[in-house]
Every structure is written in structure tokens, then in C-alpha cells.
Amino acid sequence: xxxxxxxxxxxxxxAEGEFxxxxxxxxxxYGVGDVVTTIALIYFSASVxxxxxxxxxxxxxxxxxGLVGLKLAVLLACIxxxxxxxxxxxxxxxxxxxxxxxxxxxxxxxxxxxLLLG
Numbered sequence: 001x002x003x004x005x006x007x008x009x010x011x012x013x014x015a016e017g018e019f020x021x022x023x024x025x026x027x028x029x030y031g032v033g034d035v036v037t038t039i040a041l042i043y044f045s046a047s048v049x050x051x052x053x054x055x056x057x058x059x060x061x062x063x064x065x066g067l068v069g070l071k072l073a074v075l076l077a078c079i080x081x082x083x084x085x086x087x088x089x090x091x092x093x094x095x096x097x098x099x100x101x102x103x104x105x106x107x108x109x110x111x112x113x114x115l116l117l118g
Contacts, residue, residue, distance in 0.1 A: 012086040014094060019086075022098040023079060029105030035071055037112030039064060048115050075101070 009016050041048050042059060050056040058066035078097035085093030
């Protein structure tokens with residue numbers, strides 16, 4: 001393990017292309033889809049309040065920057081977990097973060113759209 005960077009997939013059994021595709025999907029659903037629909041709900045829907053206490057606090061204290069910062073922090077932490085797992089050759093912990101964020105992001109985005117449509 002000495003001489004190997006924990007910030008790359010070099011020397012691991014995982015492919016960089018696969019890693020990029022997994023995280024692109026997670027960023028699209030959790031990062032973009034959820035953020036855009038949450039902003040639309042918060043600022044354009046008088047009948048819906050943010051249910052997540054942490055998101056509500058971030059938005060109330062820092063506005064859209066707080067929301068984006070929170071989502072970015074979660075994404076970066078999960079990428080770090082995935083990279084660390086890749087370097088440990090732990091397939092379960094490598095795949096789990098992007099898959100969970102993708103599923104959660106897709107669900108929350110769809111749910112937010114449903115709330116927006118009434």
C-alpha cells in the first residue's frame with residue numbers, strides 16, 4: 001500500500017471509467033435533481049415546507065449556498081468513502097455510496113416533482 005495514493009484508483013481492481021459513471025449518476029440525481037427540485041419547492045411553493053431538519057437549517061442559515069454546500073459535502077464524503085474502499089479492495093463499500101445516493105436522489109427528485117405538481 002505504500003506509494004499508492006488514496007485519491008486514485010491506481011493499483012485497485014476497479015476501473016476509472018466505471019467510477020466516473022457511477023458518480024456521474026449520483027451527482028445527477030442527488031446533486032442536481034434533488035437540489036433543483038428542493039430549491040423550486042422552497043422558493044416557489046407556499047404549501048410545502050422542507051421536512052429534513054438539516055437541509056432546513058442549511059437553507060435558513062445560508063440560503064441556496066447552504067443547500068448546495070451541504071449536498072456537496074455529502075457527495076465529497078461519499079466519494080472519499082468509495083475511494084478508501086477501493087484501496088482496501090472492498091467492493092461492497094466501494095459501490096454502496098454511489099448506489100445509495102443515486103437511489104435516494106432519484107426518489108427524492110421524483111417526490112419533489114410530485115409535490116411541485118400538486
